[in-house]
Amino acid sequence: MILQLLNPWMLLGAVALSAPILIHLLTRHTPQTVHFPTLRFLRRALARQSRLMRMRHLLLLLLRLFLLALLVAAFAKPVLKLPFQKLMVTRGRSATLLALDVSLSMGYTGSGTTPLSRAKAEAIKVLQSLQSRDRANVLLVSASSQSVAPQMTRDLNLLREGIESAEATMEEADFNAALERAADEFGREGAKAVQKELYVISDFQRTNWAPVRLEAVPPDVNLYLVDVDSELKANTAVTELRLRPSSPRVGDVVEVSCEVANYSPEPREIPVQFELAGEQRLSQRVLAPTFGSATALFRLRPNRAGDHEGLVSIPADHLKADNVRCVALRLLKGLSVLLLTDESPDDDTTSAFYLLRALNPRRNQEVSLRVTVVNGKQALTRDLTSADVVFVSNLDYLEADLAEKLLDYMTNNGSVLYFLGGGQAEAQLARLNAASSSGPITPFTVTDLVDLHGMGRGYVTWAEARFESPMLSLFRDPEHGDLSKLKFFKFRLVRDSDERAEVLLKYEDRTPAAARRRVGGGSFVLCNFSPHPQFSDMMKHEVFPPLLHELVKGALAEESASQDFRVGHVASTAFEDYGGSAQPSLAFSDPRGEQTTARWQRTGGRLSVLFETTPQPGFYRVRLNGREAAAAAVNVSPDESDLRELEGAELAAKQRMERHAYSVRADADPAHVERLRRGRELWHVFLLAALLVALAEHGVAWWMRTK
């Protein structure tokens, strides 16, 4: 605590007030003359009293001086301030910035008035305390903060209107960005303002505030943290939606996993409903523990390829926006796999036979994977771009032109899975590398073939798998197939593994069994195994078909997986438009169905659309030539659902370690904030002290007279 004088020039009053004292002291030296019979007794009395009287006189003098000092100090307007406070001075103008939290949580309606309405009231109180010469601005803090005025202004009415018209958004609050913006705004004020103040008015939701760094606020700015919310608010929300598989195909069973959070002090049973637009409606009840979550699982099998709009909902509460979550489920039509092989697919001694059977057991074109078998020569004249994935297995020859064609295919977003089986593997891989102008494309270089069976050493198995990859994620759970049971009799020795490659599988001796490398927009997956009976017993295992299916889907996962976008952030979607116009007829709409703006770009046969403005949760749709083409699902941030405040100790730690600030409760005495700004006035304390000292002085003087 530091004492500061707002009117230090009043100390000159001490000179004026000392005049009576001086007069008194001067007149003391002209006493009245008394001719007295004898001074003997006077001297004796003086001798007895002199020492005591000196002390008493000194005490009286000190009391009188103290009284004078207190009176002068009272007129000098002393104020008590905290060490970091720079107090408002009566002269000079101030620059004040109000950072008003307008995130989703500020719209909570469960406590009568919303936190935002209380925040607005506090903001207006601060505005009302400003003088006509002061400048101010209001920053509405959300994912992308906006100022009410372009720069600090004296037009307080404008700011007041901005505050009154502010509404809670659907976005989370990015206070780090807001504080940086505030710092910029104060920087523009420069030295024009004598006093700089930043009021952050928020509910201090922990998920928003935990990562906030107060150091961004310049040190010459007084920082006030005004908390408008003090009670615990209960809330339930749908916080996450996951699809498995992430890129389902027509005919696939899609598992929709819905995470429901319960942010209340008691467990709750929550009914969860999932609706796929125009198709199915499913419901479940889950029991969510106190401040915990539960998962509802829905399984469905959509039949129509294209984008499906899915919606998960729970009963509405005081924060409705997070009780609903949408997902754009893109159901892909059956994948087209081109099997490039010179083997006969009808010969059960060939790899092609088993690959074909695994990919499409019934040779049914209506299943999710359609397989076309072509030989090397046919491949030269075939348009590879019609295939989603190309399997290469046991080609007799891989000429340069075919190698270039394959390379071209991969560069243009195609994926190739090459199975090592034939004796030409080394040469073919070398030719593929040679066809690439940007260097080798193979994830690793193969050398000799190891024949464990022929060596009488039995087999090897896969010892390591990268289950994070979409190609293998299904098999993380052994119930979907235990890859370690597959036996491999022959494989190639490996040297020179490319560090940029993603190793998917390894044998027991850590030899790569499969690896993937990006090639342009596509990828090259080199499989150091073969389904040929002489190479492995893969075809005997039930896991073989799903493995191949996952390898195919995984190769395409990043292109077509459903994405989750947040309100206030950019949302995007993409779709295929092969053979479309260079200037397609596109229309964009927001969740309310109203026209909105977006940017788009064509890359080959794909159109990518970017919605830069997403103020509402829901589906942002794209219509191509009048028909629904794609949709992007935008949801509120799950961080806004946990309405718990940042703990007082955490906030205090921030203030202690990062930057000093002063915390104020919104419902505190209105004069409290004024005291923070101006310091605690102490003139009345000094006057009271002066009165007490005056009483003490009289008491001492009386006591001296009677003693």
Next chain:
Amino acid sequence: MSTVTPHSWRYLHPADLKRLKNMEFVARKVVEGYFSGKHRSPYRDFSQEFADYRAYVPGDDLRVLDWKTYARTDRYYVKLFRKDTGMLCYLLLDKSNSMAYRGGDSDLSKLEYACFLVAALGFLIVKQGDRAGLCLFDDQLRDYRPPGGTMPHLFLLLNDLEHLQPGGTTRISAALQSAFHLLKRRGLLVVVSDFLDEPPDIFSALSMFTHKQFEVLLFHVLHDDELSLPKLDHARFVDLELSSTLVAEPEVLRQTYRAEFGRYLALMKGHAQARRIDYNLVTTSTHYNEVLEKYLAVRQAVGWIK
């Protein structure tokens, strides 16, 4: 005796005379005087009236031994005689500078007050047929008028008082010692002073008189200011006798001064009581008549000491 007093006497007013007319100053001790009066005389004379017998003790004057009683009883007895004699009263008045203090301008000075007191006492003594004398002193005896019992003698005393001017310093002990050699015959010694001297010295000198069977009466005349200091915040005190100065704050000093002066007064009273000397503290704010009336009433009520 007719009491005709000139109206112009400064220190004896007609009103006072009326009041004093019925007062009587009786000697407590056996006094020695030339003339017959109301007071018992220690002297035995054959012409005196026989009063009583008492048993002989060695040392008694054999001239008063009653031989007849011895013849009859074979025991020795002495005769006691009663003889009235006139009292001698010595009025010793302090005229030192300290007695000039009067406090406010309208007040009586201590000397003036003392003169009134001495005049009244002198009148009383002469009126009742006794004799009064006057000694004026400061640091030594300055003037002496032997005792007389007539009105003209009283007038002389009054005249001395009227022409009296204060002066000199106070040294009572020295003055008393000088007076002791002067006052041959015992009687009543009345000292009227402010006694601003060391009590042991004062009473040591007075002891000479008491030892010689003088009856000693002290009137300690003070001003109220001497008891509790003038009511001033700040004063420069100037000693009336020594002219030394002292700056002090009476308001602040009063309590301690009272205590100090009170100790001195207690000492005076204690010494007087120890020597069976009548000690009267009077202040100039109390009318001297009142003082005398009160004192004489008490004195008469007490009666004969012996």
